[in-house]
Amino acid sequence: MFFDVLGTVVDWRGSIAAEASSFLKRHDASHIDAGAFADAWVGHYDASVEAVRRGRRPFVPLDLLNMENLETCLKEFGLTPSAVPSPELEDLNLAWHRLKPWPDSVEGVSRLKERFIVAPLSDGNTRLLVDMAKHAGLPWDTILGADISEAYKPMPQVYLRACELLGVEPDRAMLVAAHDYDLDAARQCGLKTAYVVRSNAHDPSKAAAVKRLDGWEYMASDLIELAAILK
Amino acid sequence: MFFDVLGTVVDWRGSIAAEASSFLKRHDASHIDAGAFADAWVGHYDASVEAVRRGRRPFVPLDLLNMENLETCLKEFGLTPSAVPSPELEDLNLAWHRLKPWPDSVEGVSRLKERFIVAPLSDGNTRLLVDMAKHAGLPWDTILGADISEAYKPMPQVYLRACELLGVEPDRAMLVAAHDYDLDAARQCGLKTAYVVRSNAHDPSKAAAVKRLDGWEYMASDLIELAAILK
Structure with a gap:
């Protein structure tokens, strides 16, 4: 995951x-x-x-x-x-x-970790994500920064390299994201998708990309709800 | 670390x-x-x-x-x-x-994690190390399998790529190992070294490589002792 x-x-x-x-x-x-x-x-x-x-x-x-x-x-x-x-x-x-986690993030990731391998797949570099995890208490199983594939989302090699390193076929992996463009790219690579609604996440970098696609396998209002859905 | x-x-x-x-x-x-x-x-x-x-x-x-x-x-x-x-x-x-951790490993890594970023740097592939960590309760901050650098120790790119991904100059990093050949390669790349004596670790793959070099920055009988030394 x-x-x-x-x-x-x-x-x-x-x-x-x-x-x-x-x-x-x-x-x-x-x-x-x-x-x-x-x-x-x-x-x-x-x-x-x-x-x-x-x-x-x-x-x-x-x-x-x-x-x-x-x-x-x-x-x-x-x-x-x-x-x-x-x-x-x-x-x-x-x-x-x-960067500070949303209030549900640490508990949601912790619950999902009981059943799944949980790893960030981010444009952030590995050290940035390691520091963030230590600072915020995010209990990732491992961390995949953009510097591992040397590519930025939504480039397909980001998703495919992540699946390769975790030893899973894409259809046995899932991306959890609040951004349609990211989920869409993951889906095109064969991954399953879960959309998390961060309605309060004013996100100036992605203003143009908000298309409100749908058809994602799962949709949840936060990560705790997603963990409950996948229980 | x-x-x-x-x-x-x-x-x-x-x-x-x-x-x-x-x-x-x-x-x-x-x-x-x-x-x-x-x-x-x-x-x-x-x-x-x-x-x-x-x-x-x-x-x-x-x-x-x-x-x-x-x-x-x-x-x-x-x-x-x-x-x-x-x-x-x-x-x-x-x-x-x-694979099962030595009796001191989980506690030793946990103590070292309080002060340092802790990550395995292993010939094992990432998924092998992720499964092992979940199975054994090893609380790594992140995981660096050989498939990330696509090289095996003691090839220098293993150590140098790990430092690059963690955003540290080699002399701000340390390798902890029970094998001289590994520590020697890390030292040649500029990393600090800590030797852990696993005298009970009968290791048929490395029988020829045991040279008992010394001059490592730190030496400890197990990972709990290493954590105490570095306190």
């Missing part, structure tokens, strides 16, 4: 807004709205990953893309990245390693 | 002998000594992995090498692999997914 993470298991926008808020205060920039700053930072995500998906750029881990986007974002809000000590920029970038 | 697994964290020879014993009884072959059978099976390990190390054969996962060696072994002991129903052969081969 593979899980999308950003938006599905953790609240990226809320977590980043909280860390951006204290960063902006420390740098005399509390006039900048932290929520708008987080939206802008997360909003650059898709375009930067797209360059790798399209082969216009060799694979680089998300930590690096996030740092580039952070610098772009600071400039957009009138700040000068080079004026910020680099350990402080690094620390803000590590906000992605500390 | 990376851990060799086969011999260091789990007792492969003892675990395989136990499963071979019940297999041999079920197949009217209880005249065959299960310990000798396990020695022979594990004894083929190094030569089969060596073909991949030397580039004479493309990478294949350990599950496949183990199955080939199992069939060889059955013939050596006068049995006919094709006479055994293939689900039973598969099940015996999965004994490697159920």
